[in-house]
Amino acid sequence: MKKEETLKRWKSLEAxxxxxxxxxxxxxxxxxxxxxxxxxxxxxxxxxxxxxxxNLKPLLDGENCVTRLELARSAVKPQNGFKAGQNxxxxxxxxxxxxxxxxxxxxxxxxFDSRLRKSTERFANALGLEF
Numbered sequence: 608m609k610k611e612e613t614l615k616r617w618k619s620l621e622a623x624x625x626x627x628x629x630x631x632x633x634x635x636x637x638x639x640x641x642x643x644x645x646x647x648x649x650x651x652x653x654x655x656x657x658x659x660x661x662n663l664k665p666l667l668d669g670e671n672c673v674t675r676l677e678l679a680r681s682a683v684k685p686q687n688g689f690k691a692g693q694n695x696x697x698x699x700x701x702x703x704x705x706x707x708x709x710x711x712x713x714x715x716x717x718x719f720d721s722r723l724r725k726s727t728e729r730f731a732n733a734l735g736l737e738f
Contacts, residue, residue, distance in 0.1 A: 625665040625733055626663070626665065626666060627665050627666055627668060627669055627706075627730065627733050628733045628734050628735075629645070630645040630666070630669065630706045631644070631645045631706070632645075632669075632674045632706045632707055632708045633677075633705060633706065633707045633708065634708055635707070635708045635709065635710045636710065637707075641705060644705060645705070645706065646703065646704060646705040646706075647663070647702075647703070647704040647705075648701065648702070648703050649701070649702045649704075650683070650699065650700070650701045650702075651699060651700070652698060652699060652700070653698060653700055656680070656700055656702050660702070663704070665733070666704060666706075667726065668726045668729040668730045668733065669706045669726075669730065670723065670726055671717070671723050671726040671727035671729075671730045672709070672714055672717045672718050672720075672723050672724065672727040673708070673709060673714060673727060673730065674706050674707060674708055674709060674730065675706075675707050675709050675713070675717075676704060676705070676706060676707075677703070677704070677705040677706070677707055678702070678703070678704055679701075679702070679703045680700060680701070680702040680703075681700065681701060682698070682699070682700055683699040683700060683701055
């Protein structure tokens with residue numbers, strides 16, 4: 608899709624949509640690349656990443672008894688001889704977010720965490736399921 612088409616589509620979107628119902632969980636024990644799976648990568652200053660995350664709070668319900676959030680946030684470390692990070696500002700970070708299915712054992716154990724039960728109910732409601 609060309610930039611002009613993408614901008615037009617973006618402008619036409621309804622504001623404040625919850626991305627969680629559209630986020631397909633990565634199946635349990637999936638191996639290999641996750642390129643093309645539903646996920647988010649945010650690069651930049653700590654303040655920028657926090658600002659973007661503040662708009663993604665509905666994704667927090669992905670941490671529940673059925674699914675879990677894969678979260679990774681780390682400093683960008685420029686490496687000699689590599690392009691990666693060469694243009695990053697001082698203190699730059701990167702944050703990755705993906706949704707995974709829990710395995711049977713993880714689902715059972717997480718069921719004992721009362722904090723996850725509420726997010727499981729919200730997750731089910733976001734998907735239009737009865738809980």
